Amino acid sequence: MRREPIDPEGIVWSRVSPKYLRVRLIGWFIGSVIYLLIFSIPLILRLAGVWPDFPPLAIAIALPAVVLLISAWRGLLLPRQVRALGYAERDDDLLIRSGVIFQRTLVVPYGRMQYVDVAVGPLERAFGLCTLKLHTASPATNAAIPGLPAAEGARLREQLSSRGEARLAGL
């Protein structure tokens, strides 16, 4: 993957599991269908004749069409978004990057870590993945690495805990 301007130089990013794309795609598909159904209600009611003429036909059609368009756009972006997720362990800190259009790179020093969470949802479990989340004393630190293979997640958790302990600095 090409280096974005936001990436610090000389960093080799560890990418998350490619299987995570499937998790995201399934989630995206379910979400899209639900949204599409909700926003199709005016159109269905209109065609069924329950609502005689309140929403103009153009709006009733445009609503699901716009939702479909947005869903398609998000679906197209998903593979790139998953590929854009990355993390890198350095000597003193952990780097996490994310985002394609709105990009973000986060650095969390090991000594600032208060605790590490590993969470597994039903979809992730089906694919043998997990989400690792780092917590610092600041709730604004949003340091989550989704889509890690379970073994890698466990290894990273142990690694982070031991490094955090070695560099523990209170607050």
Place this chain on the structure above:
Amino acid sequence: MSVPDPHPGMPYPGPPRDGAGPSDGLLPGAPPAPGTVDDSWRRVSVISPLVRGWIALAAIAFFFGRDWFEGLFGPGAREGLPGALGIGLTIALILGLVVLIALGFLVSWYFTRYQVTAEYVRVNSGVLFRQNRQARLDRVQAIDVVQPFLARIFGLAELKFEVADAGESAVRLAFLRLTEAQQLRATILARASGASVAPDASGGIAEAPEREVVAVPSGRVIGAVLLSGTTVLLLTAVVIVATVTVVYRTPFAAPTLIPMALGVAGAYWSALNSGYNFRAALSPDGIRVRYGLLDTRAQTVPPGRVQAVGIDQPLLWRLKGWYRINANVAGYGAGAPGEGQARATLLPVGTRAEVFAILALVLPDPGTVRPLEVFSAGLDASGAAEGFTTAPRRARWLAPLTWRRSGFAVTGTALLVRSGFFHRRLAVVPHERTQSLSLHQGPLERALRVMELQLQTTPGPVAPSLSHIDETAALELFSGQARRAAEARRRSIPEQWMKPIQQPSGAVMPPPPSYGPPGAGFEPHEPPDSPPRDQGAPVQPPPVQPPPDQPPPVQPPPDQSPLDQPNRQQIPEGPGTHEQR
């Protein structure tokens, strides 16, 4: 206090104050002194249920009193005996209810006990649902001694012990006698600082000495309140309403001002109440802040507990050259808008000289040889002066007003983030306090090759964020800051702030750090190496602890023997103590 009292004549012996100051009794093998805080379980003051429950009592009195009062004059009140019987019944009912409530409070009071050991403070509370809470002393982030108005009348105070939970206080003891609360605070701070040599040598830990650094005159607090944004809002509303009234010739717009006026009065009141009689002082246990008109508060923030400092200047304050200082302290959290904001304030309104005095307390080592110039540039300059890196010129499309002002500077110990065109802000984050850093870039920013850098600190009023910084500079700052933070953490003082910093024995607490004598009317508090005054002052025990809105008289040690507690430093009464008034 439940300890043996060798001075039975005194109601409350207090710490032994034989002139040796705070170090007394901390030596190993010191004889157990009177008035000590030992490890026994104790209860809060007996009157505290009354002070806490007075609202309930007042409400009962009000409702029943009104019924009875109305009954006196209502129809059927003059029927003689039944009325008298009714009155008797009512009084009995009221008394019964009051007794019941008092009993409830009394039971809850009886079951609430606390203990301070060498390492922990523990509180047991609850009758049906018992709660045992224990907080490590060395995890202390701040200690507040609060006196609500009613408690103040009774000479009581509430003690709040904050750890980095950012939520409710870890330990709240309401209410203790004021002297007791202060004694407890001194004990907790002494033990938390690691100054206490032996855990059981708890004899007479006196309040650490302190030196006043800034006192805000009340006239300025009123002026600051009047020049605040609330006033601008009020004036705007009055002008709009007046215009509407005149143009449409209708008086109906005027009543909308009434709720507005109430809100403004409330805002004025809270600003006045929290800024009134504001004093900041330095002690070995950290920064002491006192304020309050009706409710008074004395806050102690130990060294190294300030996570970020924000200095800001509302537009109208530029007329007078005033600034406000807020700080993020982990224990205070984001808090409620009113109280939380007041607690996070290190200086409600101050001149630039006072800003530097407070900054010097929070950041004793500014990490630059020209701190005054650098911080001044951060306060109100724009452009690249004094090492500030601002947004590049091409960023003016995104930030037409602020691109020249928003920028950052890095000193050896802290990162300065400058922003705001009308309402000027400067955030100072010590390198070792950075929790995490993040770079953000959206499509527009990518097109203009700029980035946003955010620093995450503990919750509080200061949220340092740098927008529209050139890509190369931002990346350099990002990696540089991560490295500097790691380096600074290795050098930073540990949780027990007294333990490792071994002052040479006999060392005298230096005057409060200041950024040296500058040009712009800044008076240094004391020449850096002037000898401490009153070195041979006669030994005299000062009176009982003064109320928290007065700094306790500082007793210089009469004899600084090498055996004297090397860690607990002394503050001599210096000539510059009250200069700021």
